[in-house]
Amino acid sequence: MIDSTKVVGYASPWSVAPGDTVRFHLSSEVLDRAQARIVRIRCADSDRNGPGKKVEHVLSPLDGEIALTDCPTYNGSWGRVPPSPTLRGLKEFSLGLWLFPTRVTGADQSVMARFDAATGHGWRLFLDSTGRLAFQVAADGESTTLTTAEPVCIREWIFVSASFSAPGGRLVLATESLAPDGGRAKAETLEVEMRVPALWPDDLALSFAACLSGQPDGPETVQHFNGKIDRPRLHATALAPAAIRALVETAHPAIGDPDLLGAWDFSQDIPGDRIVDLSAHALHGHVHRLPMRGVTGANWDGTRRSWTEAPAQYGAIHFHDDDIDDAAWPVAAEWTVPEGTRSGFYTLEASADHDGIRTESHMIFFVRPPRGTTTAKVCVIAPTATYLAYANNRSRIDQTHFEVMADGLMVFAPDDIYGQKHREYGSSVYDTHMDDSGVCYSSAHRPILNGRPSNYTFNYVNDTHLLDWLEEQDIAYDVVTDEDLHREGAGLLAPYPVVLTMTHPEYTSKQMLDGLQAYQNGGGRHMYLGGNGFYWRIAFHPTRPGIIELRRGITGLRSWEAEAGEDCLSFTGEPSGLWRSVGRAPQRLTGVGFSAQVFDRSTFYRRLPDSDLPRASFVMEGVDPDERIGDFGLRMGGAAGLEIDRADPDLGTSPDAMILATADRTGPGGIPAPEELPALYRGFSGEESSISRADIVLTPTARGGAVFSVGSIAWCCSLSHNGYDNNVSRITGNVLRRFLDPEPV
Amino acid sequence: MLRTDPTTAHYPVDPARLDLAREFRAAPKGPHGPELRKLVHRFRWSGIGGRWCLITVEAGARWMLALLPDIRGEEIRTFPDTTFTSLEDAEWHVFRIRWKAHTGQDLPEDFSDTDA
Structure with a gap:
């Protein structure tokens, strides 16, 4: 049996013409080198009852040994608003949003945060390991967390707000189901006196659906959230839940309010990766790893089925902790396709012997004819x-x-x-x-x-x-x-x-x-x-x-x-x-x-x-x-x-x-x-x-x-x-x- | 949300229907009569007795027994000492496991030689 997993990877881009360069991103958990060569595929089926596997070796500078490293892959989509002076030094603030949780994972899932998971400093709104909503503030060795008594209903919209005021003040967490049905209608308001000083780390980004890992090596983010977030708002005062809810319910908050720090409208730039802040502070950001956009918001009423027809009802983003768009592995090798290369199905073949078993792995790509020309009928x-x-x-x-x-x-x-x-x-x-x-x-x-x-x-x-x-x-x-x-x-x-x-x-x-x-x-x-x-x-x-x-x-x-x-x-x-x-x-x-x-x-x-x-x-x-x-x-x-x-x-x-x-x-x-x-x-x-x-x-x-x-x-x-x-x-x-x-x- | 629910398979398995086991033994890859088809669907859909599958060892020539996880995301268990050179043999091997799981009774390996 030939193994095909000791080396894995991908070629980028898949389609290249003579003169173009194709790059190979490779990883191996067990090998530090392998034999590489470019092959043109005639038949990739090794079944002995058919024509059998047939490949043609294409001479290239890649022929020979190639060095390998073990490359990690990180998952989980999230949104990032870069560090901003606006977010630093807040003595008090409040936040609110509509939330549609879709999974309890047994671990914390951060919804909205300025939080460093390594130091435990900052603040975060999150689902805890049992699906209960929680709001934590932590600074200077002090930490306070409010946690709801009941777990959230999965796949139900809820309104969530939280506020913080300076030492001697209060921490408030409030949730309320949007559905009034029996069994789903739940509401909780929690308050606690707290002593956490408002000393936030300066350079923390604001994050949605994750928080920063704080680790230089490893994933940038952790605690990824599964579910939809709609119309997040951030205000520079400790507003009452009803006041925050009013900010969330309006699609067009008063941008003249200097205390309105952020009013994100996820219905803007749905085809792209930008997240747009409507507030005067312009705290725009980007989403990463392709969360699902163009999804229904909490206010979707079923009268339209497309975000193009009713964008205000598609102001949510659905994040998943297993999203991926680019493994972002380093380039292990590249090949500039020589002029005269026959068009066809190609791969980089990486092979080696490991523990007496041959491993042979293929990274596919396709060579098209030179642009603007043909080489066959x-x-x-x-x-x-x-x-x-x-x-x-x-x-x-x-x-x-x-x-x-x-x-x-x-x-x-x-x-x-x-x-x-x-x-x-x-x-x-x-x-x-x-x-x-x-x-x-x-x-x-x-x-x-x-x-x-x-x-x-x-x-x-x-x-x-x-x-x-x-x-x-x-x-x-x-x-x-x-x-x-x-x-x-x-x-x-x-x-x-x-x-x-x-x-x-x-x-x-x-x-x-x-x-x-x-x-x-x-x-x-x-x-x-x-x-x-x-x-x-x-x-x-x-x-x-x-x-x-x-x-x-x-x-x-x-x-x-x-x-x-x-x-x-x-x-x-x-x-x-x-x-x-x-x-x-x-x-x-x-x-x-x-x-x-x-x-x-x-x-x-x-x-x-x-x-x-x-x-x-x-x-x-x-x-x-x-x-x-x-x-x-x-x-x-x-x-x-x-x-x-x-x-x-x-x-x-x-x-x-x-x-x-x-x-x-x-x-x-x-x-x-x-x-x-x-x-x-x-x-x-x-x-x-x-x-x-x-x-x-x-x-x-x-x-x-x-x-x-x-x-x-x-x-x-x-x-x-x-x-x-x-x-x-x-x-x-x-x-x-x-x-x-x-x-x- | 669309799901396939293994618990919905409920065609009753009758331990006395050894004629169906015998029919399967004669043609593990089918075609099967309507009654046997229902029995096999019950076995395959319910997962009772194990979500068995095969891993190709040599394309078109040799396969290894394996077990899919009941919990999503967990590893696929392989049984390197249990390999087959025909898909029919593999089908019969798994059929016997599932028959035992559903009826509590063993089927002999060489069923064609018995008059059970």
């Missing part, structure tokens, strides 16, 4: 948005249904065991945070254990079966990434006669979809060689490469559901969820769209009469009329399986589309997607219903363009069967050759 779009969506997917471990879904024991890779020990690397958008809210952001700037050459085959490894087939057929190709298409649009694809999308291009931004649609309508030929493509609407971060956002919405095959009112993207304000929900079902692009999962066994296609139409006859050339298509393959024995798509004119399949073949006998494991069922009834599985099916569809588009779709993730993993001599390979080759012919389809 065929363009492969690497589905990097989907790779990010699945990055470090732990839902099979954390949720209970997968063994039933697969109708068999789940098979994990050693990487999964390692990833479970290193949850600090963050999760995928299939997962939920530890407070059960959905993970909506995913970043390439961290170790991703499942999107690389390894024993986890979904997506990346499956996709390389298509690369292997292209190489075997001696067909030259360029590679661009989803993010390249997102940022550069249809012009990126226009020079190519043929564009290939891979086994599972599930996650698509508007710019990507528009680009592909324009390419097809401009005469381009698109071969969609996968299943469940173009399904979810995502956005890339407006300014930071390598970060996507998804909101799962309230329909679709969703592993979590957006909280009420939170199905619009914070990066752009667009509705997220299914493309089908906004009138752009995948059928409009490719003729087919997601119909079902079939994770127990794959099946074959049979030809339909349209395959004999003169316009389509080239597709099945060499395939007998009654021949089973793809009755073989590495993914459970068939070319139609895993996730499959069907044609449907109601959802946008073109009137000109020709349905050439179908795989409609998917058995009891063929389970339709939720949005396919208008009602709940028996008999919907592939054993009794053909709604769970994969269709092969050819659709002529405008200006001589065309789309060919196979509607199955498993298709490409059948290409190599029988030494590449099989009808899946034949059909794929027939279409590719015809699509390269400029004669209109």
